[in-house]
Amino acid sequence: xxxxxxxKILLTNDDGIHAPGLYALSLEIKKxxxxxxxxxxVERSAVGHAITVVDPLRVTEVxxxxxxxxxxxxxxxxxxxxxxxxxxxxxxxxLVISGINQGPNTGINVIYSGTVSAATEATMLGIPxxxxxxxxFKSAEFAYAAEFAAKLALKMREAPLPxxxxxxxxxxxxxxxxxxxxxxxxxxxxxxxxxxxxxxxPRGRTYWWLGGELEDGKAEEGTDSAALHEGMxxxxxxxxxxTAYEDMDLVARMRLAK
Amino acid sequence: xxxxxxxKILLTNDDGIHAPGLYALSLEIKKxxxxxxxxxxVERSAVGHAITVVDPLRVTEVxxxxxxxxxxxxxxxxxxxxxxxxxxxxxxxxLVISGINQGPNTGINVIYSGTVSAATEATMLGIPxxxxxxxxFKSAEFAYAAEFAAKLALKMREAPLPxxxxxxxxxxxxxxxxxxxxxxxxxxxxxxxxxxxxxxxPRGRTYWWLGGELEDGKAEEGTDSAALHEGMxxxxxxxxxxTAYEDMDLVARMRLAK
Numbered sequence: 402x403x404x405x406x407x408x409k410i411l412l413t414n415d416d417g418i419h420a421p422g423l424y425a426l427s428l429e430i431k432k433x434x435x436x437x438x439x440x441x442x443v444e445r446s447a448v449g450h451a452i453t454v455v456d457p458l459r460v461t462e463v464x465x466x467x468x469x470x471x472x473x474x475x476x477x478x479x480x481x482x483x484x485x486x487x488x489x490x491x492x493x494x495x496l497v498i499s500g501i502n503q504g505p506n507t508g509i510n511v512i513y514s515g516t517v518s519a520a521t522e523a524t525m526l527g528i529p530x531x532x533x534x535x536x537x538f539k540s541a542e543f544a545y546a547a548e549f550a551a552k553l554a555l556k557m558r559e560a561p562l563p564x565x566x567x568x569x570x571x572x573x574x575x576x577x578x579x580x581x582x583x584x585x586x587x588x589x590x591x592x593x594x595x596x597x598x599x600x601x602x603p604r605g606r607t608y609w610w611l612g613g614e615l616e617d618g619k620a621e622e623g624t625d626s627a628a629l630h631e632g633m634x635x636x637x638x639x640x641x642x643x644t645a646y647e648d649m650d651l652v653a654r655m656r657l658a659k
Numbered sequence: 660x661x662x663x664x665x666x667k668i669l670l671t672n673d674d675g676i677h678a679p680g681l682y683a684l685s686l687e688i689k690k691x692x693x694x695x696x697x698x699x700x701v702e703r704s705a706v707g708h709a710i711t712v713v714d715p716l717r718v719t720e721v722x723x724x725x726x727x728x729x730x731x732x733x734x735x736x737x738x739x740x741x742x743x744x745x746x747x748x749x750x751x752x753x754l755v756i757s758g759i760n761q762g763p764n765t766g767i768n769v770i771y772s773g774t775v776s777a778a779t780e781a782t783m784l785g786i787p788x789x790x791x792x793x794x795x796f797k798s799a800e801f802a803y804a805a806e807f808a809a810k811l812a813l814k815m816r817e818a819p820l821p822x823x824x825x826x827x828x829x830x831x832x833x834x835x836x837x838x839x840x841x842x843x844x845x846x847x848x849x850x851x852x853x854x855x856x857x858x859x860x861p862r863g864r865t866y867w868w869l870g871g872e873l874e875d876g877k878a879e880e881g882t883d884s885a886a887l888h889e890g891m892x893x894x895x896x897x898x899x900x901x902t903a904y905e906d907m908d909l910v911a912r913m914r915l916a917k
Contacts, residue, residue: 449737450707450770457858457866479707479771484867488855509783512708512776512899513737525767525850553915560913566903568910583915587902592783597746600715608715609742634917638910639901641770644845645824648896652826655818657811657841657894 408434408558411485411494411523414502415478415515417444418463418471422501422535425543427470429551430498437494438463438471439485441478441515450518451477458484478519486526496554497523501546502534505571507625508591511639517569521641524567529557531567536629537574545580546572549634565642571625571635584633589624592616666692666816669743669752669781672760673736673773675702676721676729680759680793683801685728687809688756695752696721696729697743699736699773708776709735716742736777744784754812755781759804760792763829765883765893766849775827779899782825787815789825794887795832803838804830807892823900829883829893842891847882 410430414423418440430436442461459475472489474481482497499519506514516532523530531553535546549572562568569588573580593613600608620626628635668688672681676698688694700719717733730747732739740755757777764772774790781788789811793804807830820826827846831838851871860866878884886893 444713447710447712448707449709449776451709452705452707452771452869454705454869455702457868458855459864459866480869483853483869484855487853488857488867509899511901512779512783513710518707518770521770525770549917556913556915562909563906566906577917580917582917585907585911585915587904587907588900595741595745597716597742599746606717608717609746610715611710611712611738611741634915636910636915638903638906640903640906641767641901642846643769643897643899643901645896645898646845648821648824648898649843649845651820652894652896653843655814657814657843657892659807659835659838659840659892 408495408554409492410434410436410554411490411497412436412438413440413478413481413499413519415441415445415448415519416503417441418473420503421541422503422543425547426498426501426550429547430554433551433555437490439474439481439489440471441481442473442475445477445515447513448477448515449513450479450521452479452483453477460489478515479522482519482522486528494528496557497528497530498533498550498554500533501543504534504538505536505629506532506534506569507571508589510592511569511588520567524565525641529561531570533570533572535572535574540574542574545577566638566640569637569639571629573629573632575632579632580634581632584628584635586625586628586635586637587623588637588639589620589626591620591626666753666812667750668692668694668812669748669755670694670696671698671736671739671757671777673699673703673706673777674761675699676731679799680761680801683805684756684759684808687805688812691809691813695748697732697739697747698729699739700731700733703735703773705771706735706773707771708737708779710737710741711735718747736773737780740777740780744786752786754815755786755788756791756808756812758791759801762792762796763794763887764790764792764827765829766847768850769827769846778825782823783899787819789828791828791830793830793832798832800832803835824896824898827895827897829887831887831890833890837890838892839890842886842893844883844886844893844895845881846895846897847878847884849878849884
């Protein structure tokens, strides 16, 4: 890798610019590239691939230990990537990394993920990208996941993915020495068992709050969730073409008429 | 179809409960089924597959011409479908229709679409669904699209789609007699050419506003956009499994190590 210029790497997330997962990621990625951080000003979990069109975006410089750490954007993760690349960064980044998310982004829930959507947005803008999440809503042990992210960043420069494809990485929240390897997986069908909690506010009006638990007990082999259960890092190639190609004939046979 | 009970059909959208496209849809669908409407209280364009987890949801009854028209939810289109099915509706619907959206949902932009995500959410909850959009940001001529939606609803009862698959329908904004037919399409690569407009607010602070135009001039044959250009109704089967199966081997060959 001598003589190769350092990669310009944009970091973002959906837990917000002050999240410890993003900070841990930045420490490792700085060792291998020039890092810019553009992330949501506040937590933006479960925003899916939202972009802000109805409201304006504001951008604020954030400092950490007396130095400029990054830019906080009053929008979603996808907004951050879009405005960073189109407007805020002086040069186009070579890679976008989104994370490290607190909690897994696996199964059906990937579609709700702001973390993944930031990486998808980068891919849509023609920039290689991956999302990385730690399989725990509690553990603050991001060090191994950050180390893996740095290795993956270098690998992706060596062996670029086809246009339109990104990686969704999930890392078990166990000590590095217990991690059993890396598995290329497919998106599983883990989902939250959700229920709405009905409550009454101080003024006597009803409101509902979505609660739920990740239900991935019966993860099928080969899926993202199953890999995590087995102590493996899960790497899923994903793309934003949602066409169900295998069902096009079936729909044609419906003989829909004008 | 004699002796078949009337379908229970839930309608939603992302333009908000007061949108004319939703009203036009409701008039046609009432002819073939029992309609419930649960839709966002305000416009929720470009929210992607967002769900509201950080804030509570509120629900308000909306009347039209002195009668109950539907329920307005203080959330996203996906929230509406989730809370309707889990909490608000007395019975599980047989079908969910999202639309009629003002403006196309084609190409790359499908991933940003609140309209499509509402239908996707229904599919994730095991209920057949489709999204329907009118290819114009101005025309209020929703009548033909509504008529097509009603026909499609009946067809989908006759010939159910596989689990996990939904339809994304786009209708040209031309008179019915000029429509040339129905084409089963794939998601194209039409996208918005976007730019951020930098402005200064009355207090002297900078803000950015996302603007853009749909750029689908070079639509490839077989895609959603191309069908619309040719005066055809576009019907794209889509699914929420984002795995890029054809690239799994390639990622395996990257030999990612722990």
